[in-house]
Amino acid sequence: MKPKILLVNPPIHDFAAYDFWLKPYGLLTVAGYLRGKADFKLFDYLDRQVLFASGREKLASDCWGRGRFYCENIPRPAPLEAIPRYFRRFGMPRRMFGDFLASEGPFDVALTQTTMTYWYKGVEEVIEDVHKLSPGAKIVLGGNYVTLCPDHAQTLGADFLVPGTNLQPLWEYLQMPADLEQPPLWDVYPKLDVGTLKLTDGCPFNCTYCSVPKVYGKFKPRPVEHSLLELELMRRLGVENVAFYDDALLFEAEATLIRFLNEVVKRNIKVNFHAPNALNARFVTADLAELMVRAGFKTFYLGFESLSVRWQKRTGSKVFSEELARAVEHLIGAGAGAEPSNITAYQILGHPHIGIQELETSMRFVHSLGIRGMLADFSPIPGTADGEYCRRFVNMDEPLMHNKTAFPIILLGFDESNRLKDLQRELNKSALD
Ligand code: B12
Ligand code: SF4
Known part of the structure; x- marks a missing residue:
């Protein structure tokens, strides 16, 4: 049987965020190299289409495909306490991920990443939920945050870190050969x-x-x-x-x-x-x-x-x-x-x-x-x-x-x-x- 691999694009904890054509291109690229070798499921917290389809008009795209994310106010984390701006969590509500894991899990591996170093709180949330709700899944963290802050990324509880652009250690960890001719796994999106x-x-x-x-x-x-x-x-x-x-x-x-x-x-x-x-x-x-x-x-x-x-x-x-x-x-x-x-x-x-x-x-x-x-x-x-x-x-x-x-x-x-x-x-x- 093929391994079940979960791809997660985390929510964003920040003062501001806007869907300025944001897609987890690195994550999809990596998954694309394994096309056909695993059973992939994606949970993209920042996919505005999902909530828009359920009637949230505010999330409509502008003429070039950009738009607002669903967001909730959250407390400012202690290091940012002095910044006089609202702090928010952008992306689908957390319980939707819980429901998704309950219906689609368990998974063998979860791959996740974030592009901005200061968005690691979203990764932390994902790691916590995967550990709790799909405890057998090995969590792999790659992309810019782990590349730029490797020591900090060690503290988040992922099982395997892939800093930089060399993916050879990942293929060895997963014991899966990569096909670098394959395009990114865009087909994992429903729309x-x-x-x-x-x-x-x-x-x-x-x-x-x-x-x-x-x-x-x-x-x-x-x-x-x-x-x-x-x-x-x-x-x-x-x-x-x-x-x-x-x-x-x-x-x-x-x-x-x-x-x-x-x-x-x-x-x-x-x-x-x-x-x-x-x-x-x-x-x-x-x-x-x-x-x-x-x-x-x-x-x-x-x-x-x-x-x-x-x-x-x-x-x-x-x-x-x-x-x-x-x-x-x-x-x-x-x-x-x-x-x-x-x-x-x-x-x-x-x-x-x-x-x-x-x-x-x-x-x-x-x-x-x-x-x-x-x-x-x-x-x-x-x-x-x-x-x-x-x-x-x-x-x-x-x-x-x-x-x-x-x-x-x-x-x-x-x-x-x-x-x-x-x-x-x-x-x-x-x-x-
Ligand atoms: C595209 C881009 C943007 C886009 C979209 C960002 C997004 N969130 O998706 C836009 C234009 C919106 C943007 C905005 C900004 N950006 Co920008 N952006 C980038 C860029 C060019 C690519 C990011 C990306 O998606 N990389 C992933 C893919 C495309 O790269 P890749 O090489 O194919 O990935 C390889 C590896 O990383 C790895 N990998 C990637 N993902 C994964 C996942 C797993 C699981 C594994 C195993 C491996 C893996 O494998 C891949 C293949 O080898 C980077 C620079 C760079 N080249 O990385 C800066 C970068 C991320 N941005 C940066 C900055 C400074 C900004 C801004 C703050 C600029 C500004 N002042 O406005 C804003 C912030 C926006 C915000 N809301 O906060 C900084 C990071 C800052 C930080 N502290 O983290 C970077 C690193 C550039 C820099 N100056 O050094 N950005
Ligand atoms: S080093 Fe290159 S990518 Fe970075 S800011 Fe300068 S011109 Fe842009």
């Missing part, structure tokens, strides 16, 4: 309208606030044929919106994105693409912008962070303001700016070197380009230069202190943090009016 894709791994830059270069090593494209297989599977399952999870989607685009999009056009695959994880403006040429729009890109998020040359040089020289202006020109020229809100530039709020960031000037510069700005609250990440610097402000060994809502408030104060957010809202309002 699917949003999917995610990664054409590449890693990033050639080395920003001081980012974990990617250390975790992934050298930038590496994935085989284009495999990505097309993933996309075609998602389309067959009804997916209309696909978000790229790449860190450097536009780097060496000739060999990856351009080949991929040309095939999408040739095969007449109709899907809306989105790039929520920040595109590098430096690589947006007029031709690439035109191809992206023609192949179905609908929303563009550009990583900008600051117009200060000093700040950029200090943090990795990712992009400079003239490069952003040129990219916006190309995108608008290609028709991407039919709605100004379709092009957004991110800027970090609460970075520890905010003194040289010229944040307000940067916000006004973005506004002057006629696009939307978005403040991306800074989350300090252990093991990065800036995260380690932040040990002087917070206890970095407690992952809750990496929380993106909390850190800017701790660094700048509640009033200043709100003032900057209000200013961003005002600027966007006048850009979009």
